[in-house]
Amino acid sequence: MFSYKDIGLVNTKDMFAKAMAGHYAIPAYNFNNMEQMQAIIQACVETKSPVILQVSKGARAYADKFILRNMARGAVEYAHELGADIPIVLHLDHGPSFEVAKDCIDNGFSSVMIDGSSLPFEENIALAKKVVEYAHQFDVTVEAELGVLAGVEDEVCAAESHYTKPEEVIEFATRTGCDSLAISIGTSHGAHKFTPEQCTLVNGVLVPPPLAFDVLAEIEKKLPGFPIVLHGSSSVPMDEVNTINEFGGKLEAAIGIPEEQLRKASKSAVCKINIDSDSRLAMTAAIRKHLAEHPGDFDPRQYLKPARENMKKMYIHKIVNVLGSDGKLAK
Ligand code: G3H
Ligand code: 13P
Ligand code: ZN
Numbered sequence: 001m002f003s004y005k006d007i008g009l010v011n012t013k014d015m016f017a018k019a020m021a022g023h024y025a026i027p028a029y030n031f032n033n034m035e036q037m038q039a040i041i042q043a044c045v046e047t048k049s050p051v052i053l054q055v056s057k058g059a060r061a062y063a064d065k066f067i068l069r070n071m072a073r074g075a076v077e078y079a080h081e082l083g084a085d086i087p088i089v090l091h092l093d094h095g096p097s098f099e100v101a102k103d104c105i106d107n108g109f110s111s112v113m114i115d116g117s118s119l120p121f122e123e124n125i126a127l128a129k130k131v132v133e134y135a136h137q138f139d140v141t142v143e144a145e146l147g148v149l150a151g152v153e154d155e156v157c158a159a160e161s162h163y164t165k166p167e168e169v170i171e172f173a174t175r176t177g178c179d180s181l182a183i184s185i186g187t188s189h190g191a192h193k194f195t196p197e198q199c200t201l202v203n204g205v206l207v208p209p210p211l212a213f214d215v216l217a218e219i220e221k222k223l224p225g226f227p228i229v230l231h232g233s234s235s236v237p238m239d240e241v242n243t244i245n246e247f248g249g250k251l252e253a254a255i256g257i258p259e260e261q262l263r264k265a266s267k268s269a270v271c272k273i274n275i276d277s278d279s280r281l282a283m284t285a286a287i288r289k290h291l292a293e294h295p296g297d298f299d300p301r302q303y304l305k306p307a308r309e310n311m312k313k314m315y316i317h318k319i320v321n322v323l324g325s326d327g328k329l330a331k
Contacts, residue, residue: 002069003138004110008076010087011110011141015050016180016227016271024324025266028052028229029315030093030276032059034071035283035308041075043315045082047326052111052272054093057100069108086329091143093274101131105140113182117145121168128176136177143272146172147184149232151193161188166218173223180227180272183219185212187232191241191254191277199255211261220269227271234277235259235322237314240285247288254281259322266323273323279311286310 004011012026019026027044031037031053044051053075055068063071072090079086092112095101101112114131116124128144135142147164164183173181186209187193199206219228236256244251262273286307290297297303320326 001106001138002108004090004108004140007073007108008088009072009090009108009110011139012052012089012091012143012179012227012272013141015052015087015089018050018328019271019325020225020227020269022324022328023267024328025230025262025270025273026050026052026325027315027319027323028054028091028093028272028274029279030054030056030059030274031068031071031279032062035304036279036311037071037075038078039279039308039311040315041078041086041088042082043312043319044086045079045084047316047319048084048086048329049319049323049325050087050089050328052089052091054091054274055109056093057096059093065103065107072108084329095131098127098130098134101142102134105135105138109140111141111143113143113145115145115182117148117182117184121172125172125175128172128178132177132179141179142177143180143182143229144172144176144178145182145184145229145231147182149184149188151189151232161186163212163215164219166215166222169219169222173226180229181219181223182229182231183216185215185230187211187230187257189232189277191234191236191251191256191281193232193234193236193257194255196253196255206255208255208258211257211265213264216265216268216270223269226269228269229272229274230262230265230270231274233257233262233273234275234281235262236277236281240278240281243285243289244281247285247292249284249288262322263324273318275318278314278318282310282314283307 150161194208290303
């Protein structure tokens with residue numbers, strides 16, 4: 001057993017209580033490599049924001065679970081070196097099974113998600129409850145999900161989303177004992193969240209349908225003070241998409257969640273907002289631009305440095321202008 005407490009990480013309990021009381025949301029940024037981790041920590045230290053570093057099953061397969069755990073340990077020390085003791089959570093994103101969640105709990109994660117959202121209600125409850133019973137013995141917090149998001153969720157692919165049913169949330173939260181609940185209110189994974197046909201053209205800009213704030217409000221009414229999580233919350237900035245396409249990429253009809261919608265959600269019971277695709281776009285745009293403008297460069301540091309800078313800029317922008325978690329440093 002390797003406890004997260006031994007490497008200076010924290011669970012989500014305190015973080016979410018403060019976010020709920022302060023009407024802001026914690027950034028949950030996915031990472032797969034050193035440059036993403038460095039950019040996240042630099043951004044959070046500069047803005048004095050708490051942060052959730054999250055790792056998907058795919059990230060564990062790509063980078064190796066021990067390397068990622070040691071990178072999280074490095075992230076804590078790196079933050080100290082940069083001069084701020086920011087609270088850092090290491091979270092399993094879209095945990096696919098009890099076994100994977102247990103492996104993370106046994107190996108230094110301070111929080112896990114168990115994603116039974118594609119299962120029937122009773123099976124989702126049984127799986128989440130089993131993970132909660134194990135996790136809570138070690139003070140590890142658990143996120144469970146009710147409702148289905150469209151798009152790819154770490155090898156599970158749903159064509160359509162199904163909003164969370166507010167009438168189910170009390171029973172789900174009570175019977176599972178989960179610490180936070182991911183819900184479906186119109187966000188989805190990836191860079192193609194809406195088709196142009198689903199959007200309305202306003203002043204030359206395609207505006208996607210709004211999130212189901214009425215469903216969110218009903219859920220909040222049923223579970224007052226309970227931390228809610230939004231997955232699939234990248235905004236897919238047009239300038240990054242345009243840069244990618246200008247320098248040889250081919251991203252068509254990439255549309256995300258408008259930032260005003262996420263700003264509004266951050267002020268509600270939504271305490272955690274998941275962003276991965278925007279980091280991928282920022283990294284790819286900077287690398288494509290750099291290589292196109294400097295065709296002779298072949299040292300990875302030459303193109304990964306601007307990529308890291310561009311991701312950092314994006315992470316800071318989200319914290320300050322969307323989530324409102326800047327300056328909320330107290331552990
Ligand atoms: O929700 C999915 C996250 O963006 C992680 O994606 O499974 O490709 O690492 P991934
Ligand atoms: P995006 O694809 O919108 O960045 O969502 C990421 C996510 O939900 C990770 O769990
Ligand atoms: Zn997700």
